[in-house]
Amino acid sequence: MLKRTLIGLMSLLVIGVGGFAALAWRPAIAPITPPAVSSFAPDLVARGAVLAGAGYCATCHTAPGGAPYAGGYAMQTGFGTIYSTNITPEVETGIGSWSEAAFRRAMHSGVSRDGSHLFPAFPYDHFTKLTDADVAALYAYMMTRTPVRAAPLENGLPFPLNLRPLQAGWKLLFFQPGRYVEQxxxxxxxxxxxxxxxxxxxxxxxxxxxxxxxxxxxxxxxxxxxxxxxxxxxxxxxxxxxxxxxxxxxxxxxxxxxxxxxxxxxxxxxxxxxxxxxxxxxxxxxxxxxxxxxxxxxxxRAAEAQPAIERALAMNAHDPGLPYDPTARLYAAACASCHFNGGGQVNALRPDLALNSAVSLSDPTNLIRVMLYGVTAREGAPGIVMPGFAPALSDADIARIAAYLRATRTSHPAWPDLEKTVAAVRAQGRGQE
Missing domain, CATH: 1.10.760 (Cytochrome Bc1 Complex; Chain D, domain 2)
Structure with missing residues (x-):
């Protein structure tokens, strides 16, 4: 009886593994010789450039200081680090040997030319909605970029999450392929x-x-x-x-x-x-x-706007804590000269912190990061710089200003453990440039 039970369990296991292997298997698509750049119509390439911009292809597929689209950008996930791949038309390390059909399958189904499943850090669950015409334009654009030899970096995913066949199960649970359907x-x-x-x-x-x-x-x-x-x-x-x-x-x-x-x-x-x-x-x-x-x-929600603006301007005109509150004076010294708005108007280049999204969020991270590291000339409003206070202010100082803004500029509850949060954000550093 025990022997028959074991044989039955083994048979079920073999059938299950075989069934999953059949589910996960995708055929390779034959490699091609890279098409001549001149074979792509200029207007198609131009359209692909617009779509590549809208899809942030260069942002995710370019490492800091690296060649455009050559990959190597580190994406931190809850499961480990995944590095973007080389999508230049280089034959050995890029997509130079990919046909348009292989490219379209990757965009619509999350499957590489060799038949392996792509990790969903590549957002094929969104790209599946693209029309074939838009995918063709993207293909034309990518295949006319400068080829760059850049071998892929090894992802930092632990076993068994690094096994690509398992992505077939993930897709079965969460991926809904198909083009966008208009309403x-x-x-x-x-x-x-x-x-x-x-x-x-x-x-x-x-x-x-x-x-x-x-x-x-x-x-x-x-x-x-x-x-x-x-x-x-x-x-x-x-x-x-x-x-x-x-x-x-x-x-x-x-x-x-x-x-x-x-x-x-x-x-x-x-x-x-x-x-x-x-x-x-x-x-x-x-x-x-x-x-x-x-x-x-x-x-x-349109009716909420004007009362909120009036409250913010009133707070700018008269901050009751300023004469005697040390934190209010710290805020006035570090922040108020740039963030003051008056005359019944809000200046976009002097963000009013009573209206600013970062002050109202339930998580203080965005506010703390901007306070620590500032906003560079190429971020935000062109040419406008906010200095970072990481070298000048302690964790306690940053926490005090954040708590002061939360208490005086919003009606939301106080953020807990602010000084600990500031320390954690400072330890993370500014991040990739």
Missing amino acids: PARGEVWNRGAYLAEGISHCGACHTPRNALGAEERGNAFAGAPIDHWVAPPLTKANPSPVPWSQDELVTYLRRGVSRFHGVAAGPMSPVVHDGLARLPDADIAALGLYFADVGQAAA
Whole structure:
């Protein structure tokens, strides 16, 4: 009886392993000789350049100080470090031997030319929504870049997470392949914004929380999430900013990297605006603005804006703690001269901290990072610099100012363990440049 039971269990195991192997197997696609650059129509290449910008391909596939698109950019995940790959048309270490069919399969299905499954750090769960025409344009652009020989770096994933066949199981659970399906009742502009946001620009990859297996929580889209030691704020009505993100503010922010009522694009959002979306035409930026204004229910919250602005300006005009509160005086010495707004107006280049998104978030990380490391001339508003106070102020000083702003500029509860959080953020350093 025991022998028959063991034989049965072994048979089930063999069948299970065989079934999973069949599920995971994908055929290789034959390599090709790289097509001549002249074989791609210039207008197709130009269109691909716009799409590559919208997809932040250079941002993720270029290591700090490295050649464009040659890979090696370190992406920290909850499971270990994954390095981006070389997507230049170099034959041995890049995608020079990839046919358009192989490239399209990678974009739509997350499978490499050799048949191996790609890790979802490559956002094929968003790129699957792209039309074949847009994938063809991206292929034309990538295959006309300068080939760079750059061998892939070894990922820092532990066993068995480093086994690519296991990605087939992940896909079975979390991946929904298929092109974007329009919603005609929403109108052409809204659908264009949705196609960009959910597809090539993969906004949910940063702004949507992930489950324990690293998949986006689809039922909680755009609800905010930690990313690269920052916090990507909610894009839904849950965003705690005092002034709701209107369509006009979204368009201005996505086009220029600065919002009068929310602050500037810093951290991971800076290259999104200045290196990626900068290539999109104004019509596409307007479409993204319309789409996310709808996601955030901006119209329903419009009445909240003016009272919030008036409260912020009133606080600028009279800070009751300044004469006797040492922390208020520290804030006045370090911050107030640049962040003061008066005359009944808010100046976009002097962000009002009573309105700034970072002060209202439930997590103080963004505020602390900006206080410690500042905002460079190529981030945020072009040419405007905020100095970092990491060399000048202690963890306790930074924590005091953050607590003061939270208490005086918002009605939200105090952040706990601020000094410990400041120390942790300082230990992380500024991050990749």
